[in-house]
Amino acid sequence: MTVHLIADSAADLPKSFYDDNGVTFIPLRVLLDDKEYDDLVTIQPLDVYEAMRNGKAPKTFQPSFQLMKDAFTNLAKENQPALYIAFSSELSGTYQTAVMAANEVKEEFPDFDLRIIDSKCASLGYGLAVKHALELATNGNTIQEIETSVKDFCDHLEHIFTVDDLTYLARGGRISKASAFVGGLLNIKPLLDVEGGKLVPLExxxxxxxxxxxxxxxxxxxxxxxxxxxxxxxxxxxxxTADEIKRLIEAEFHPKDIVVHMIGSTIGAHAGPGTVAVFFSGKEKR
Structure with missing residues (x-):
């Protein structure tokens, strides 16, 4: 590839995707039972979901500044153009930390062409943007062409999702505890979206x-x-449930392809087990 790609674990792509395609992987961190873990490295999503079902409340943190700087420095030594597509800046400080780390690395390696995109996306929506970039890089597109195309891709990417238990969103302050309690009693499920990188309730x-x-x-x-x-x-x-909605999508739209992956530890720790989301390109910019 003419451009080296970087992405973080909030893209909800399997670790094998990064390993098989030479994409640099930046894990976000999970705190569970007073121990800190790296998403998809030292903890797996099922571990987090099992803990949540047992009443535990894992917390998540962005990658460390030093981890970012070390990753960028290693790429700078290769002097190949690099593009980091980052988790939405409205949902994590990962993007801001990456920008700071990149600025320090560029002081030492001024000729290193490292660009960072705030995807304003989350979960597999973000993952689809990474896959789009990989296809372009594999085809030999320049870093400028990939950056422009990925930004447009992200601008039009729709996120429609629901959670099974409102309690988890209440824990994270996304909804009130009273709303979660009433919703649970009445079997009311929220539909949510991501607009401008932020979670937005729809219905x-x-x-x-x-x-x-x-x-x-x-x-x-x-x-x-x-x-x-x-x-x-x-x-x-x-x-x-994912298989059920996959069948509905296939019957209604006959898409070119449907990619199904489990939500990773980072986002799963906030949305909870039972969450289901669909991602697709929309008519209007988000």
């Missing part, structure tokens, strides 16, 4: 069937050329 829907139907309706309303897209589905240890 509240009662019942799983209505919820999945509404997700398909929103895809129809917002999507562009869905039959020619790669659609992403991520889930918090909810493979059965």
């Amino acid at each position: 509240k829907i009662r019942g799983k069937k209505k919820l999945l139907k509404r997700m398909i309706e929103l895809m129809k309303e917002r999507g562009r050329d869905l039959n020619s897209q790669t659609i992403g589905i991520s889930h918090g240890d909810a493979e059965e």
Whole structure:
């Protein structure tokens, strides 16, 4: 590849993706039972979901400044153009830390062409942007061409997701504890979106069937050329529900491809087990 790619664990791609494609991997951190772990390295998503089901409340942290700087320095020594597509700056400080680390590295290696994109995306939506960049890099596109294309890709990427238990969002301050309690009693599930990199509530829907139907309706309303897209589905240890919505998407839109992955420890620690999300390119800029 003409450009070296960098991404972090909030992209919710399997570790094998990074290893097999030569993409530099930056793990976010998880604190569980007073021990600190690296996402997808020393802790796996299922460990986090099991802990949450047992009443534990894991916390997450951005990568350390030194980890970022070391990764960038190693790439600078190779003197190959590099592009870091980062987790949304509205949901983590990862992007800001990466910018600071890059500035220090560039002082020592002024000719190193390192660019950092704030994807304003999360989970497999962010992951699809990384996969898009990889395809361009593999085809020999320049760093400028990849940067421009990835920014446009991210600008149009829709995130539609729901959580199974509102308690986890309440813990993170996304909704009130009272709303979580009432929602649990009435089997009310929220539909959420990501706009400008931030979580935004869309609707509240009662019942799983209505919820999945509404997700398909929103895809129809917002999507562009869905039959020619790669659609992403991520889930918090909810493979059965992910398979169900995959079948609905296949029947309705006949997309080019559907990629399904488990939500990683970092995002899963906030959304909780049972979360399901779909990602696709929309008609309008987010």
